[in-house]
Amino acid sequence: MxxxxxxxxxxxxxxxxxxxxxxxxxxxVIVGLFVLLLGAKVGEEIFRRLGQPxxxxxxxxGFVVGPYALGLVAPGETATVLAEIGVVILLFAVALEIKTDxxxxxxxxxxxxxxxxxxxPIAAGVAFAMVAGQPPSTAAFVGLALAATSxxxxxxxxxxxxxxxxxxxxxxxxxxxxDDVLALILIGIVSGAAEGDLGLATLGLVVGAIGFVVLGFxxxxxxxxxxxxxxxxxLFADTPIVPVFLVMLALAILAALIGLAxxxxxxxxxxxxxxxxxxxxxxHEIRPLAAVITPFFFAxxxxxxxxxxLADPWLALSAVVLAALGIATKVVAGLIGARGAGRWxxxxxxxxxxxxxxxxxxxxxxxxxxxxLTTDLFSAVLMAVVLTTVAAPLMLNLVIPRAAAxxxxxxxxxxxxxxx
Amino acid sequence: MxxxxxxxxxxxxxxxxxxxxxxxxxxxVIVGLFVLLLGAKVGEEIFRRLGQPxxxxxxxxGFVVGPYALGLVAPGETATVLAEIGVVILLFAVALEIKTDxxxxxxxxxxxxxxxxxxxPIAAGVAFAMVAGQPPSTAAFVGLALAATSxxxxxxxxxxxxxxxxxxxxxxxxxxxxDDVLALILIGIVSGAAEGDLGLATLGLVVGAIGFVVLGFxxxxxxxxxxxxxxxxxLFADTPIVPVFLVMLALAILAALIGLAxxxxxxxxxxxxxxxxxxxxxxHEIRPLAAVITPFFFAxxxxxxxxxxLADPWLALSAVVLAALGIATKVVAGLIGARGAGRWxxxxxxxxxxxxxxxxxxxxxxxxxxxxLTTDLFSAVLMAVVLTTVAAPLMLNLVIPRAAAxxxxxxxxxxxxxxx
Numbered sequence: 001m002x003x004x005x006x007x008x009x010x011x012x013x014x015x016x017x018x019x020x021x022x023x024x025x026x027x028x029v030i031v032g033l034f035v036l037l038l039g040a041k042v043g044e045e046i047f048r049r050l051g052q053p054x055x056x057x058x059x060x061x062g063f064v065v066g067p068y069a070l071g072l073v074a075p076g077e078t079a080t081v082l083a084e085i086g087v088v089i090l091l092f093a094v095a096l097e098i099k100t101d102x103x104x105x106x107x108x109x110x111x112x113x114x115x116x117x118x119x120x121p122i123a124a125g126v127a128f129a130m131v132a133g134q135p136p137s138t139a140a141f142v143g144l145a146l147a148a149t150s151x152x153x154x155x156x157x158x159x160x161x162x163x164x165x166x167x168x169x170x171x172x173x174x175x176x177x178x179d180d181v182l183a184l185i186l187i188g189i190v191s192g193a194a195e196g197d198l199g200l201a202t203l204g205l206v207v208g209a210i211g212f213v214v215l216g217f218x219x220x221x222x223x224x225x226x227x228x229x230x231x232x233x234x235l236f237a238d239t240p241i242v243p244v245f246l247v248m249l250a251l252a253i254l255a256a257l258i259g260l261a262x263x264x265x266x267x268x269x270x271x272x273x274x275x276x277x278x279x280x281x282x283x284h285e286i287r288p289l290a291a292v293i294t295p296f297f298f299a300x301x302x303x304x305x306x307x308x309x310l311a312d313p314w315l316a317l318s319a320v321v322l323a324a325l326g327i328a329t330k331v332v333a334g335l336i337g338a339r340g341a342g343r344w345x346x347x348x349x350x351x352x353x354x355x356x357x358x359x360x361x362x363x364x365x366x367x368x369x370x371x372x373l374t375t376d377l378f379s380a381v382l383m384a385v386v387l388t389t390v391a392a393p394l395m396l397n398l399v400i401p402r403a404a405a406x407x408x409x410x411x412x413x414x415x416x417x418x419x420x
Numbered sequence: 421m422x423x424x425x426x427x428x429x430x431x432x433x434x435x436x437x438x439x440x441x442x443x444x445x446x447x448x449v450i451v452g453l454f455v456l457l458l459g460a461k462v463g464e465e466i467f468r469r470l471g472q473p474x475x476x477x478x479x480x481x482g483f484v485v486g487p488y489a490l491g492l493v494a495p496g497e498t499a500t501v502l503a504e505i506g507v508v509i510l511l512f513a514v515a516l517e518i519k520t521d522x523x524x525x526x527x528x529x530x531x532x533x534x535x536x537x538x539x540x541p542i543a544a545g546v547a548f549a550m551v552a553g554q555p556p557s558t559a560a561f562v563g564l565a566l567a568a569t570s571x572x573x574x575x576x577x578x579x580x581x582x583x584x585x586x587x588x589x590x591x592x593x594x595x596x597x598x599d600d601v602l603a604l605i606l607i608g609i610v611s612g613a614a615e616g617d618l619g620l621a622t623l624g625l626v627v628g629a630i631g632f633v634v635l636g637f638x639x640x641x642x643x644x645x646x647x648x649x650x651x652x653x654x655l656f657a658d659t660p661i662v663p664v665f666l667v668m669l670a671l672a673i674l675a676a677l678i679g680l681a682x683x684x685x686x687x688x689x690x691x692x693x694x695x696x697x698x699x700x701x702x703x704h705e706i707r708p709l710a711a712v713i714t715p716f717f718f719a720x721x722x723x724x725x726x727x728x729x730l731a732d733p734w735l736a737l738s739a740v741v742l743a744a745l746g747i748a749t750k751v752v753a754g755l756i757g758a759r760g761a762g763r764w765x766x767x768x769x770x771x772x773x774x775x776x777x778x779x780x781x782x783x784x785x786x787x788x789x790x791x792x793l794t795t796d797l798f799s800a801v802l803m804a805v806v807l808t809t810v811a812a813p814l815m816l817n818l819v820i821p822r823a824a825a826x827x828x829x830x831x832x833x834x835x836x837x838x839x840x
Binding site: 025027077285287 | 445447449450461498670676
């Protein structure tokens, strides 16, 4: 009798699925994630005990455990993906606190701030690059890198300080969304011009980006009072969290495919859910996810910071000059655009628009890829982007308490009858 | 005047940190995760509407979108890591429902079930491999692959059916933990013997594994009534979730470093937290994390299933025979070990121990790496491991309602005074 197993054909047997990536490799990645999360949280703890913003502590913690300091961990694919999902969840959670009515109320100052906040930094960046003897298309890209606003850091600071319901917070958030659409359109135009192609593709991009945001806003307006059951009809949905998480991811992916930042899609998803009856429940359920996953965004950002590069005086000086230009132009844009909101509020708007974060990093990387930025320009602009991102929370911590003192909450609770 | 940027040294500028992995690459991974999660949930929905276990639907959904069917997504590093973290969270959440008292009450049946559930499958696997003309060390590895129990699938079914508080559920879970420790020790001994080394390292492994579980259990016993403040003293801890998540990851990593499955560490962490005053709050906060992350474990497992391999009649027959042996031996172990718990309960214990899951996959991969398994044996045993994993929930769905009907919950709520 032929033993069963010897009758097997080894060649065919090879078609059986291989096991997943080695568990040792998986373990290494999980250890790296643990170190990043622990670093971020220890950093936050130290900074908060010192009275500084927790988010700077998370950035610092990521830097300390990262490749440019202790070298305990070098964020790879998984950490980068969790960082992106983390900031997506953060912006979703921020939008969950916002009603579209409140955004419409700040439409004018947000629009003016956004437009000026794109025009001024581009003008400053172009002027700087022209002085440095760069061609116009390169100068345009330096300007663009300074124009993009990353709202992740500011959102976190506004949440930590409990001022998301203030008028200046709405202006910052509204302006940042408009700013992202404007920056995307300009990036498309400059890239198209650099490649000698300014045709239908660019037009499609412009229409797609504006269409996505406007359509999302319109859906949010019509979502008011939508029943919880819209999210819980599937049997798998004991609570609305999984269907809502899928919607959030889908809109983030759609936004990214159009060319917008993924966080814009997440923000739109949050605006929509905020109007429905599931808002309260989702607000509670998103919190543990945000608490565990968003620190990866800040830790990974911190881990990309190479302070040693600042030892080169020329590089440091260029970066500092560009960062100062970037911050100053956004502050002026805020002071003009939000001037009706009060002096400190307008300043808070300007400072809140200052961080360039991952949007700026994407722009400089694109510029390098298109051959529009030299390595030295790339380094200087990248350092400037990082500096604006790190400096903003420190400035916000000084400005926001004063801004909060001069304004009232947008949604003032009705005084209880018979009270005080 | 020298323009500022031209003075930069490009060589030094290169030391500036490069941007994170391209955002296009990150987006691809996020799209893959979205497709896996959506596939798992659509699969669950269809199976539950057909009255079948939701977890089989998640496996099927992962299979359908995976590389061996539609090919929409091939789980890479991030999906594999999320799958592992997902099953870690699942076992943590399961342990969170269990008091050590309740495990001690089932100590005897759990121990007997675990020991027999390791001895019988090894005997059957060895007999099978010897008949197939394999050398003793190879036969031992085939037996070992059938001995390991993966409690992930069963835990999920017990949770879905709401019977985690039943006596048979405690026996299954207690036996699975003991089983994992026994399997680890045997794997260490067989691997050591294969490499001609049975010395201090093996002894260290045995002591480490037993020590970890015993120590964890002892800590859980002493954690009774520990204050919530133990987890919320850091300023970053608005709620206990982040510190507890870090403890869970740390114990999972520690268990994996010792050589135990990571889920054993997560289980011990859950046992400890279950005794503290933070239990109730953590139970609520872990739910959204489990809802979003654990489906990746089942979807990734399903995506590794290559049904085409079953088209080879000999491979299919070997796999089916091995799977039948694997299930029958565990069922007999359960019937003997848990005979005091009632007929259907004892059957439920046996069936509940049947899935070999990722522990079995790790063992066969190790055997292949040590040169103890040929490619054809590897394929057959791997298919058998997968079959036990897929068959178990279907059988549990038939057995558990009967077992639940013949037993009462371990913790019977006191009747309210004056009630019926």
